[in-house]
Amino acid sequence: MLRYLADPALRSRVTAATSKVEAYNGFSQWLSFGNNGVIAHNDPDEQEKLIKMNTLLANCVIFHNTLDLMDVLRDLVAEGLPITADEIGAISLYLRAHIRRFGAYATDEIAHEPAAFNPELKEIDFSAVGLAA
Numbered sequence: 001m002l003r004y005l006a007d008p009a010l011r012s013r014v015t016a017a018t019s020k021v022e023a024y025n026g027f028s029q030w031l032s033f034g035n036n037g038v039i040a041h042n043d044p045d046e047q048e049k050l051i052k053m054n055t056l057l058a059n060c061v062i063f064h065n066t067l068d069l070m071d072v073l074r075d076l077v078a079e080g081l082p083i084t085a086d087e088i089g090a091i092s093l094y095l096r097a098h099i100r101r102f103g104a105y106a107t108d109e110i111a112h113e114p115a116a117f118n119p120e121l122k123e124i125d126f127s128a129v130g131l132a133a
Contacts, residue, residue, distance in 0.1 A: 027094035028058040033101050062093045
């Protein structure tokens with residue numbers, strides 16, 4: 001503890017690492033939209049499953065963000081812009097502005113009347129596909 005208090009470089013590294021962990025936790029929590037991320041079960045297996053699924057989802061989105069950022073960086077390098085390792089290191093992979101957590105739904109088709117429902121089904125010949133009883 002005294003070393004932490006006496007060493008500004010160590011405090012800086014610890015603060016940077018803590019900030020990265022907090023950023024990941026905030027990103028992961030933002031992705032968990034079911035029941036606001038509250039685990040309502042006392043079953044440890046259910047809790048572990050929810051945590052693992054949320055971690056998998058967060059990792060998939062981070063991977064997708066990485067691929068998108070790499071495309072952008074390659075385009076910038078191809079245009080002749082110099083990019084340093086420090087600049088790349090400062091980029092956050094926890095981007096979320098482009099994510100539609102709840103999907104995208106077109107509402108302009110609500111006024112369209114659907115075709116009339118036909119309750120009569122055509123007879124299906126299952127013998128043609130080898131499913132005859």
